Amino acid sequence: MSYETAIESQDLARARGSKKRTRIQAENEERILDAALEVFSRYGLRGATVDQIAEKAGMSKPNLLYYFRRKHDLYTAVLTRTLDMWLAPFGEMAEDGDPETELTGYIRQKLEQSRDFPQESRLFIGEVLLGAPHLDGVLKTDLKSIVEEKAEVIRRWIRDGKLLDVDPVHLVFMIWATTQHYADFDAQIRSVLGRGVEDPATFRAASDTVIGVLMRGILPVRS
Amino acid sequence: MSYETAIESQDLARARGSKKRTRIQAENEERILDAALEVFSRYGLRGATVDQIAEKAGMSKPNLLYYFRRKHDLYTAVLTRTLDMWLAPFGEMAEDGDPETELTGYIRQKLEQSRDFPQESRLFIGEVLLGAPHLDGVLKTDLKSIVEEKAEVIRRWIRDGKLLDVDPVHLVFMIWATTQHYADFDAQIRSVLGRGVEDPATFRAASDTVIGVLMRGILPVRS
DNA sequence: ATGAATTTTGTCCGGACGGTCAGAAGCTCG
DNA sequence: CGAGCTTCTGACCGTCCGGACAAAATTCAT
Numbered sequence A, B: 001m002s003y004e005t006a007i008e009s010q011d012l013a014r015a016r017g018s019k020k021r022t023r024i025q026a027e028n029e030e031r032i033l034d035a036a037l038e039v040f041s042r043y044g045l046r047g048a049t050v051d052q053i054a055e056k057a058g059m060s061k062p063n064l065l066y067y068f069r070r071k072h073d074l075y076t077a078v079l080t081r082t083l084d085m086w087l088a089p090f091g092e093m094a095e096d097g098d099p100e101t102e103l104t105g106y107i108r109q110k111l112e113q114s115r116d117f118p119q120e121s122r123l124f125i126g127e128v129l130l131g132a133p134h135l136d137g138v139l140k141t142d143l144k145s146i147v148e149e150k151a152e153v154i155r156r157w158i159r160d161g162k163l164l165d166v167d168p169v170h171l172v173f174m175i176w177a178t179t180q181h182y183a184d185f186d187a188q189i190r191s192v193l194g195r196g197v198e199d200p201a202t203f204r205a206a207s208d209t210v211i212g213v214l215m216r217g218i219l220p221v222r223s
Numbered sequence C: 001a002t003g004a005a006t007t008t009t010g011t012c013c014g015g016a017c018g019g020t021c022a023g024a025a026g027c028t029c030g
Numbered sequence D: 001c002g003a004g005c006t007t008c009t010g011a012c013c014g015t016c017c018g019g020a021c022a023a024a025a026t027t028c029a030t
Helices: A002-015 A023-047 A050-056 A061-067 A071-092 A099-116 A118-129 A136-159 A168-184 A186-193 A200-218 B002-015 B023-047 B050-057 B061-067 B071-092 B099-116 B118-129 B136-159 B168-184 B186-193 B200-218
Strands: none
Touching: A023 A050, A023 A061, A023 A071, A023 A118, A023 B023, A023 B118, A050 A061, A050 A071, A071 A099, A071 A118, A071 A136, A099 A118, A099 A168, A099 A200, A118 A168, A118 B118, A118 B168, A118 B186, A136 A168, A136 B186, A168 A186, A168 A200, A168 B118, A168 B168, A168 B186, A168 B200, A186 B118, A186 B136, A186 B168, A200 B168, A200 B200, B023 B050, B023 B061, B023 B071, B023 B118, B050 B061, B050 B071, B071 B099, B071 B118, B071 B136, B099 B118, B099 B168, B099 B200, B118 B168, B136 B168, B168 B186, B168 B200
16 A cells, blocks of 8 residues: 555556656656665665665755655655566576576676676665565565566476475575575675675686575585 | 774773673663664664653663663664574584484574574664674674684584585575574565465474485485 | 652654755757 | 745754653661
8 A cells, every 4th residue: 555655656656747747857866776776775664764865866955845845755766666677687598598597697687786786785684674564465465476476487497306305495486595695785795795796706716606506405416 | 893882882881880781781782782782673773763762661861872872873782682593503514423313403592592592683683784883894704714713613524424525615604694594584474375484384394495405415316 | 558769661762764846057069 | 037846954953862860769788
């Protein structure tokens, strides 16, 4: 319910003028969403301030509020905007492919996501930490069904003897956990390792280890 | 530096009277820290309010501030208090033991931690998300050295042929990621699975999968 | 019991925050 | 060029929050 009202208010900005979106509108909304992502991903909904976002977007607070009337609207806007992009690699996993190449590719993509778009990952964690009140609907419907869909694919691979008998859903959780860890725990990793995943050598070591351990853990031993 | 001043202010509460701690002092500080953990772990430092914590601790705001003069002090107090407990299982991993039983035991302990003390896990994530400004010192010294110590143990196991050749530090990251995932992403897991790790069947499936995949991924194939 | 020390509360302050509003400035298209 | 719409700004408001403070209530040692 809170999700639906959020969507409505989000569209208000777009539907304000009954005509098309202006060039300036498109530009500024983009800049605002980028700035909002940056701030929300660090401080969460409550911790972030509109002033902070406005400054980062290079405009005055009232002007930002001209585009997104409520802080809450801006939050759900950046949240839903990110969700699609974030789930995209999951859909690319093809059923008819070889499990090893498909899963390896998926894991690598998720690791690249963590390296290239860490803020998006952190935004979700902040939301999920709060019990995902703004995503509850999407999680229980869209995410649940997409996970079940892919779990079915994995189950088929298992039935065909191409994969060891592991719980498919928990396997997905393991992949998500190990890959997103490099975005969410960046500060911790940096403290221990001295550098983050943006460093090519670190990224290589991370992906080799993650892919190696996970794949050995689920692939049947070769003859 | 911010860490040192934090420690000082934390001790101020204890050192207020130059004598020992009263019974009431001990009780109330305990209650406050528990309440603070609950609130901080949900909303983070900025998002949490002192009133909220005070109410949850069953006392007035000024009274809470009598024990912890600044919100910030309370935050660092609950943070450092939790850190020791959180890292404890890591130290129990014995070098002279069998890698399989040692690592399996460690992973299981971490999973139990995620099930029994999810708030502690979420508190850290909130801090790390902000770049760990209040933990920077501890992370770069204590955590770094304890990780390197255990990495050396793992390296020895690898040298002895008891473990496959994987990057020890990234292996530790994988263990942390997969286990803490069940605390940090509780809401997501609950949405997909319909229940969380407090459910015995779910916990069993989770630990079987995590332990199974990880151990197969790092143990040499048995003859 | 009583005086000192500790604990608790009501009240208040200054600043920050989300959001409003009226009007100024800029853009667009005839 | 100029009318009408869009975009932007400064000033302002009510509320919430962290924290201060003095005084009241309670505890404790003797």
